[in-house]
Amino acid sequence: MKSKKIAIMGLGTVGGGAYDILAANREYIKSTQGVDITVAAILDRDKAPLEKRGIDSSLFCDSVDKLAADPDIELVIETMGGVEPAKTFITKLLKAGKSVVTANKELLAKHWSELEPIAKQNGCGLYFEASCVGGVPIVRALGESFQGDKVKSVYGIINGTTNYILSKMSSEKLDYGQALSEAQALGFAEADPTSDVEGYDAAYKLSILASLAFHTCIPYTDIYREGITKITSQDIYNAHALGYEIKLLAIGKRDGNDVEARVHPVFVPSDHALASVSGAYNAVYLNGDHVGDLMFYGAGAGAHPTGSAIISDVIKALEGKPTYCDFENSGKFGKDINFINDFESGYYICFTVDDKTGVLSKISTVLSDNGVSIKSAIQRTGKADTATLLFLTHKAREHAVMHALDTIRKFDTVRSIDSIIRVL
């Protein structure tokens, strides 16, 4: 039986979840994995998180340099979150030859290309299953399954907070602010929810997943990003009336050297499996040129599901030699990538217009002139001499739709363009 000592940096929700699993299943892990894992040190701001869990305060460590210098510690779990000081700490640990298991998608999306070479130079590993989609083993699958396939797409619901908010708006007819407050009260959203609701978190994860899927670096700064803060209860009402749910999707597609990478709200048909992924659950679809369609579903966040992914990485790191994605050295891949902004999609568009004869026809004509074909249109009488116009379009080019809307926006009879939401 191997005995291994590890450390945890950041005993918050996820770090605590990882600690719990080791405490609860230590004997089971010994029996089934042949390794006895002991948490020998916990780095945090103070001892409070240890005391809260009844952990002996002698494990408390106040300096990453001590962890880096401790010859007994082979591996460190990083569950602090954020870029700094996590980046500085991980760099020190990797340089000291200690493998790092991290749940930090922001750090990875922003600095993967700096951190991986340091790990490689020092013969240790950088593991990050927990950074994407909680307990769902999608990072492992992208690295170690269907390696013979060209992955053509990876997409799905990969942010639990926004999915919780949109599910609440849908099922309980709440408006965005009410649903956000409820999510915050229950711990599903942070006090400053920007990273989740503006789509940054999903873009970080898509950067990681698409890079693995397409074997090339997909910087998160190249990902088109739009959050859910503008989604109204009226949009949800209209979506239901038309047979859809609204979900925040992350979408990565590759066709030759053309890559699409985008995060935005999407009208998902009610009978599509993604429409019924609700609350904090996540689901990721993959399409490979030989394996076809695959779907992975599970808890996208939470102390124990994410902790489970961390412990999986810890066991993997302790038993084998690390592998590297090594995008810089992978030959032609990455160099010729062409990011496509003019992607194809269906569109839901909602206008407030003057309630006059001919407005519907005028708008339809502009859409048609731009090659945007209308699938269905609904006109409703609105307040004070206005009407609401809803359009669902067939697949059209993003630029064509935006060009048509630029023209329509200038019409005197068009009071406002209230919503533009893409359709799956």
Next chain:
Amino acid sequence: MKSKKIAIMGLGTVGGGAYDILAANREYIKSTQGVDITVAAILDRDKAPLEKRGIDSSLFCDSVDKLAADPDIELVIETMGGVEPAKTFITKLLKAGKSVVTANKELLAKHWSELEPIAKQNGCGLYFEASCVGGVPIVRALGESFQGDKVKSVYGIINGTTNYILSKMSSEKLDYGQALSEAQALGFAEADPTSDVEGYDAAYKLSILASLAFHTCIPYTDIYREGITKITSQDIYNAHALGYEIKLLAIGKRDGNDVEARVHPVFVPSDHALASVSGAYNAVYLNGDHVGDLMFYGAGAGAHPTGSAIISDVIKALEGKPTYCDFENSGKFGKDINFINDFESGYYICFTVDDKTGVLSKISTVLSDNGVSIKSAIQRTGKADTATLLFLTHKAREHAVMHALDTIRKFDTVRSIDSIIRVL
């Protein structure tokens, strides 16, 4: 760049699919995986399968001894199927130190405990991702993800042929014989469909998946097995009327040392995700004590999805050192397993009875006396003075239900018990 030579034994559907992927994506695999894989020999009964694919007949090999003796061949794909001669061939290859990648669930379920030690003694690997659920990487997930979790259940639709037949019966109102004929005509069922339709194939796979999930050998002979040949169009009609679909499920559960392992048709609620898994698609649910619920979905069979799993194993085998499940040496696990036959389930039961007053009440009383609580009951007038009685029960013990039915079967007023199908 590493160059590796491999061989294929059995160039049928799946072996051909694996060959296709290597041919189509050789350059992509070189770029992304850093290995150049060449098929150096193909063993089959004759050269016809090679000729059909335009493969140079110089690759033809007529003897496993030649493969075993060829120092250039590192690894052999076994896609012959069946126990013999696959078992003899694989044994020879492992003894010669060559890793084997197999799609052969029957061989594995029956002889895993003999073959794995031979691989281990000779320092080579036995890989079998392709043996279960086609292209869905469920074997890899069970071995290399959530290793810190106690897996409590693994269940789902893991046989594509029966799912195709049941889907056809459901959507096109065919009877079993018609749906089977259609499946055979399209290549989804074999000329002798016994292994699929009687649940053997699902039991083989469940043996493999449950053994991995529970870290202990679950012999397929200990798995309760019931096929779909008795499912009638009337059962499907009744299922729809009650809000269900009928699916063949494989179910593994573990609670401490108590294990349930069974394959049988199940009434699945229409709004459950498994109800909408149709045609040749498969889906597997997992529950871990920390990761919670996970679901994996994809093509359960077919040349290219299964070939994709084979190539994944080939790449894994060529790049690293093999791991072993090693159930014999895993300490206390396996030795104390207690197989539970008296499991808990809901039940759908259909009777033909005399159309007389009091029969429904008499049957209900016997069920109630045995602790079987009725959720809903429907009585319909049948042919010639008979009535059809349908019951859905709440969760009850299998033995209690069977004991009640033994009593009911003896009533003069009960003409027949037409169906007993468990409910999810």
